[in-house]
Amino acid sequence: MNLKELAQTLGLSQTTVSRALNGYPEVSEATRQRVLQVAREHNYRPNTRAKGLATGLSMAIGHVIPMATKHEMVNPVFADFIAGAGEAYARHGYDMVLSVVEDGDEAQVYRDFKARASVDGVILHGPRMDDPRIPLLDEIGLPFAVHGRASGHTGAYTWLDVNNRSAFRRATDFLLDLGHRRIALVNGLEFMDFAHRRRAGFAEALAARKVPLDPALLRSDEMTEGYGYRAAADMLALSNPPTAFLVASIIVGLGVRRAVEEAGLVLGRDISVVIHDDALSYLQNGTDVPIFTATRSSVRDAGRRLAEMLIDKITNPGAAPKTALLEAELMVGRSTGPAPQRTR
Amino acid sequence: MNLKELAQTLGLSQTTVSRALNGYPEVSEATRQRVLQVAREHNYRPNTRAKGLATGLSMAIGHVIPMATKHEMVNPVFADFIAGAGEAYARHGYDMVLSVVEDGDEAQVYRDFKARASVDGVILHGPRMDDPRIPLLDEIGLPFAVHGRASGHTGAYTWLDVNNRSAFRRATDFLLDLGHRRIALVNGLEFMDFAHRRRAGFAEALAARKVPLDPALLRSDEMTEGYGYRAAADMLALSNPPTAFLVASIIVGLGVRRAVEEAGLVLGRDISVVIHDDALSYLQNGTDVPIFTATRSSVRDAGRRLAEMLIDKITNPGAAPKTALLEAELMVGRSTGPAPQRTR
DNA sequence: TCAGCTTTCCAAAGCGCTTCGAACGACGCC
DNA sequence: GGCGTCGTTCGAAGCGCTTTGGAAAGCTGA
Numbered sequence: 001m002n003l004k005e006l007a008q009t010l011g012l013s014q015t016t017v018s019r020a021l022n023g024y025p026e027v028s029e030a031t032r033q034r035v036l037q038v039a040r041e042h043n044y045r046p047n048t049r050a051k052g053l054a055t056g057l058s059m060a061i062g063h064v065i066p067m068a069t070k071h072e073m074v075n076p077v078f079a080d081f082i083a084g085a086g087e088a089y090a091r092h093g094y095d096m097v098l099s100v101v102e103d104g105d106e107a108q109v110y111r112d113f114k115a116r117a118s119v120d121g122v123i124l125h126g127p128r129m130d131d132p133r134i135p136l137l138d139e140i141g142l143p144f145a146v147h148g149r150a151s152g153h154t155g156a157y158t159w160l161d162v163n164n165r166s167a168f169r170r171a172t173d174f175l176l177d178l179g180h181r182r183i184a185l186v187n188g189l190e191f192m193d194f195a196h197r198r199r200a201g202f203a204e205a206l207a208a209r210k211v212p213l214d215p216a217l218l219r220s221d222e223m224t225e226g227y228g229y230r231a232a233a234d235m236l237a238l239s240n241p242p243t244a245f246l247v248a249s250i251i252v253g254l255g256v257r258r259a260v261e262e263a264g265l266v267l268g269r270d271i272s273v274v275i276h277d278d279a280l281s282y283l284q285n286g287t288d289v290p291i292f293t294a295t296r297s298s299v300r301d302a303g304r305r306l307a308e309m310l311i312d313k314i315t316n317p318g319a320a321p322k323t324a325l326l327e328a329e330l331m332v333g334r335s336t337g338p339a340p341q342r343t344r
Numbered sequence: 345m346n347l348k349e350l351a352q353t354l355g356l357s358q359t360t361v362s363r364a365l366n367g368y369p370e371v372s373e374a375t376r377q378r379v380l381q382v383a384r385e386h387n388y389r390p391n392t393r394a395k396g397l398a399t400g401l402s403m404a405i406g407h408v409i410p411m412a413t414k415h416e417m418v419n420p421v422f423a424d425f426i427a428g429a430g431e432a433y434a435r436h437g438y439d440m441v442l443s444v445v446e447d448g449d450e451a452q453v454y455r456d457f458k459a460r461a462s463v464d465g466v467i468l469h470g471p472r473m474d475d476p477r478i479p480l481l482d483e484i485g486l487p488f489a490v491h492g493r494a495s496g497h498t499g500a501y502t503w504l505d506v507n508n509r510s511a512f513r514r515a516t517d518f519l520l521d522l523g524h525r526r527i528a529l530v531n532g533l534e535f536m537d538f539a540h541r542r543r544a545g546f547a548e549a550l551a552a553r554k555v556p557l558d559p560a561l562l563r564s565d566e567m568t569e570g571y572g573y574r575a576a577a578d579m580l581a582l583s584n585p586p587t588a589f590l591v592a593s594i595i596v597g598l599g600v601r602r603a604v605e606e607a608g609l610v611l612g613r614d615i616s617v618v619i620h621d622d623a624l625s626y627l628q629n630g631t632d633v634p635i636f637t638a639t640r641s642s643v644r645d646a647g648r649r650l651a652e653m654l655i656d657k658i659t660n661p662g663a664a665p666k667t668a669l670l671e672a673e674l675m676v677g678r679s680t681g682p683a684p685q686r687t688r
Numbered sequence: 689t690c691a692g693c694t695t696t697c698c699a700a701a702g703c704g705c706t707t708c709g710a711a712c713g714a715c716g717c718c
Numbered sequence: 719g720g721c722g723t724c725g726t727t728c729g730a731a732g733c734g735c736t737t738t739g740g741a742a743a744g745c746t747g748a
Binding site: 356357358359360363370371372375394396397398399400461 | 728
């Protein structure tokens, strides 16, 4: 059933039917109701492509999923982010189109999106320090919103980020307050902007208390369980091991826990661990008392909000870019405790 | 730059340019080269919607992500499946469109996909026993391919599945061979087809050895870490606890391990655990020796293959539906060992 | 009654592409 | 020389929708 047929069965012109369906005022309430009624009966939906062609809008938003070629790793945080964004899109009638792409080929995908006019805007994931994609998108004129920020980029753009620096500063302070002095940072890849900021927050807190930062206690890699395990196992084997770990994600945290337990140590007594928790739906950090003490910020929520911000930007192209900086909650769980006395 | 402009700059008709770009034979090699050259220089890409409108194809494939309303849970396996499928789509010039939807509203999404002609086919995720979506898609005439199968559905359709029954039968046999007699099954939700088949394989193996199946050792729920923990903790507290666990996924397995270790038991010595491992990129089951003994089958690979199968079906609508049954590998890791003697 | 509004509806153009049917030379053949 | 054939190119219709610019009908007030 297309518009023409629908108009015929109604005995009206396409114009009137189209207007009735799209809420234009120049059609009487009576005919509008009649049109809506019959359209519903026939489960009529306007053809997306025809509508898009006529309006010049695609009512779709693109997400480019970069795939780390190194480990063929897909960021597990995506699933939840996209679930959140998807809710917002559904509410506003947008489709979500995904493009999985090898790490370097993103630029071409954005150019294609624009040239083929297949999306009205894109969400930029995993921004790096001084991310080249931001000027690129500005240049090709594709509206975008960034999940995170890109330090080093001057100029306004729409973004939503967790305050990673303050979160990790607070987490470090928390461990320092418990008496820990040898604190390890098991970070993500530090060319990623969020990891860079986390490290800054960590360093800041140590410096404020004049606690030296030991390079032997810094790790940075892709956030897998195996990485957490190896990093923690290595550092626990040091002659002067850390008493606490600050860990980039719950997945890495699971690896750290494995190493701790394999070393015969007890989490929350011998070794304290604070993670950053994205509140992933399938890896909840405990239901009652959190397993891990954590800086917490829902990535699904971030998806929802950032999608709204992008839609807003698309519908009001003139407005100044909006930004949102979310503070993470610091939730105390069972993985932290006072620093053990120096008897080990 | 659109076709009209491109044709003008070339001094050719749109027809000729279009034909040159789409590889039709009735254009001389000389002009074709010239057209390709100039098109490349201007980074020309045909407008997706216009092309789709003209051809009647959308060159897009839909994925509906059902979101369990109960726990707002998003299946973590998606990320990897989609990465695999995305590769195939990219290779064949298809876009991937995602729709996140609450558990019950899927039917409407499929109807919309068809009515709006926004996709050429869909991938069906997480089939249930006797899944109503299969007849629905048949009825509305939208090509589809199922990741998994739906027992109870007669009639041919395109699917790709892991042989869950044989995988779990073999895993159970493996544990039985090690002397285990009290084996617990920490399964997924059993109205899901895969979980149902796994349970069947498990029961089959026990029956073949005349080992009674104790209902107290059966659990079934959404596959989260917390579920694994609670299920294992509960069962370990029984007066007659299991010596081995057969676990639905690595995430659930992590929870089981937590419970085992919290009970002061050692994995692979006191308690054996076999998981099903989807080879998730961010939760690798060890790099060298697997942490968990596992039945293993890459879900990313499944995504890649099933996407190819669907594209094949879309391009050859006449052909009989293809199916693929993958055997999981049984990989021995460090989480299993001989059943402990009855001294505990 | 009639000009002047409103209200309600419509015909047709246009979005950017594909594709059918036809035109136009050039060529070979009888 | 006329005719069919082949290779190459083009004009124009059509995909399903929105939207502009009217037009017809109904109403108002002088």
